[in-house]
Amino acid sequence: MLKVNNLKVNFGGIEAVKGISFEVKEGEIVTLIGSNGAGKSTTLRTISGIVKPVDGSIEFEGTDITKINSSDIVKMGITLCPEGRRVFPDMTVLENIKIGAFLRSDDLSNDIERCYRLFPILKERNKQLAGTLSGGEQQMLAVARSLMSRPKIMMLDEPSLGLAPLVVQDIFKIIQEINDEGVTILLIEQNANMALRIADKAYVLETGKITMEGSGKELLENESIKEAYLGKKK
Amino acid sequence: MNGMQFLQHALTGISVGGCYALIAIGYTLVYGILRLINFAHGDIFMIAGYFMIFSFAVLPFPIAIIVTLVLTTLLGIGIEKVAYSPLRNAPRMSVMISAIGVSYLLQNLATYLFTAIPQPYPEIPGLKLRIEIGNISTSFVTLITPIITILIVVGLLYLVNKTKMGMAMRAVSRDYEAASLMGIKLNQTISFTFAIGSLLAAVGSILYFTDRSTVFPYSGSLPGLKCFVAAVFGGIGSIPGALLGGFFIGICETIIKAIGLSTFSDAFTFIVLIVMLLIKPTGLFGEKNIDKV
Secondary structure, three states: OEEEEEEEEEEOOEEEEEEEEEEEOOOOEEEEEOOOOOOHHHHHHHHOOOOOOOEEEEEEOOEEOOOOOHHHHHHHOEEEEOOOOOOOOOOEHHHHHHHOOOOOOOOOHHHHHHHHHHOHHHHHOOOOEHHHOOHHHHHHHHHHHHHOOOOOEEEEEOOOOOOOHHHHHHHHHHHHHHHHOOOEEEEEEOOHHHHHHHOOEEEEEEOOEEEEEEOHHHHHHOHHHHHHHOOOOO | OOHHHHHHHHHHHHHHHHHHHHHHHHHHHHHHHHOOOOOOHHHHHHHHHHHHHHHHHHOOHHHHHHHHHHHHHHHHHHHHHHHHHHHOOOOHHHHHHHHHHHHHHHHHHHHHHHOOOOEEOOOOOOOOOEEEEOOEEEEHHHHHHHHHHHHHHHHHHHHHHHOHHHHHHHHHHHOHHHHHHOOOOHHHHHHHHHHHHHHHHHHHHHHHHHHHOEEOOOOOHHHHHHHHHHHHHHOOOOHHHHHHHHHHHHHHHHHHHHOOOHHHHHHHHHHHHHHHHHHOOOOOOOOOOOOOO
16 A cells, blocks of 8 residues: 655755665554664655655555655545644644644534544543643544544554553554554554554664564564563563 | 814824734734744835835726735735745744845835835825814724724634634644644645735735825835834734734824824834833733643
C-alpha cells in the first residue's frame, strides 16, 4: 500500500534520513522504532508532504506521491497524528474533531459519533477548550481528529510520549481497534516494547538507516533489540 | 464645552474611530496569522485613496467604489506574494524589515507617479450631505461610518468563528504544521487573510478620505501608525480588541483637539501605546495562552 524507496531527507542541515526503504501492506500495523534523532519523525513528516526529500520516492497505492503537497496527501487518505499531539488549544474539542475533516464536505455526524464511541471522554468534554485537557485526553483528541479525514493509512508519531502507563495502554488498545476497523497503521515509538507487541511488521531505525527488520514478535525476542530498546540487562 | 458640543465632538470621534478600527483590524488579522506587523498596511490604505481618485475620474461612482475595493484587495495579496511569502521560513525580523521596505516603496512610488501635491479626493454623491439633529450638525458619512464598521466586524466575527475558512485561519494562526496536516492550504489561507485586511483598509480609506478631501503619498503613514497603536491597545490578534482600540483612539483624539490641545493629539496616541505596553503588553483582549501539557 505504502512503499518508501531509498528515501533521503535533510533536516536542520544534516542528513537525517539516509536512504531508507520499507513497505506498509494494507491492513497491517507497521512500526518504526529507534532512539531520539534516528530520523523517525522526519520520515513520517516527509511521507505527509510537510518536508520534501532530497532523493528517493514514496509510493501510495501505486501512485508516486513524493512531490505532492500535504493537502492532497490528506485527500488521498494518508494522515499523520503528529508528535506532541498538536491539538489546537484555543478551539473546543468538537471544533478540533471537525477540523480533522477539513477537506470533506459530506455529513460528519456518523464520524463524530464514532470518535465519541472510541473516546467517550471527548463527548463529555466536547465544549471545553482543547488546551485545558490533560495530556492523555489531548492524545485521544489528536487521534480522533486524524480519524475524521477517513484515512486509509494513519501514521502516529509517538502517541505514548509523556503519558502515564495506564493511559498508554488505553491508547494502544484503541490503535488496535482502529486497525481492526480496517485502517492501516504506521506507528513510530520510543516505547519499543508496546509498539512491537502490536506490530505485524517492525523496522529498527538507527541514525537515519534501517538496521533491522522483522515481525513484531521476532524483534521482541531478538537479543540485541532487547539490550538496546527493551531495557534488558546484559 | 457644553453638552451639545461634547456630543458633536463625540460623534466626529466615533466616526474617525470607525475608520481607525477598519484599518486596525487589518493589522490584527495579519499579525494573528503571520505574527507580522504589516508596516505597509497604512500605505495600502493610502494607495486605495489614489485608486479611488483615478477610477472615479473615468467611471460612475458605484463602479469606481467596486474597482477601488478590488484593486486594493489585489494589491494586498500581491504584496504578500512578492514580499512576505518567499520569507515564510525566514526569521520574523526579516519579514518585518521586508514590510518596512514595502511601506517606503509604496510611499515613494506614489510620490514618483502622482507627485507629492495633495490630490483632491472625489466627492461621492450623498456622503457629504449635511444632517442636522437638534443643534448637532454633521455629515452623512460621519453617521454611517460607525454603522458600516460595526456591520463589517459582525460579519467578520461570523466568518472567523463559524465558517470553514475562518476555522482554517484560526488553525493556521496557531500552528502552521498541524494545520497543513489537516489538509489546510497555508498559502491560500494567508492570501485570504491579506485580502480581507486590504479590503477593510479600502473601505476605511473611502470613509476616511471623504472626510479629509485630499490624498498625498504620506497620508497613510500617520493613520497607519495610529491604527497599529489601536490594534495593540485592544490586544493584537483580537478583532473586537481592534474595534474597541480604534474607537478609543478616535474619540480621545477628537476630544483632545476639541479642548484646544491639537498639538498634543498625535503625541497622546503614542503615550497610549507606551502606557499600554508598560501595564498590559497583551492589550485589552490579548491572546490568552493556555499552557497545559
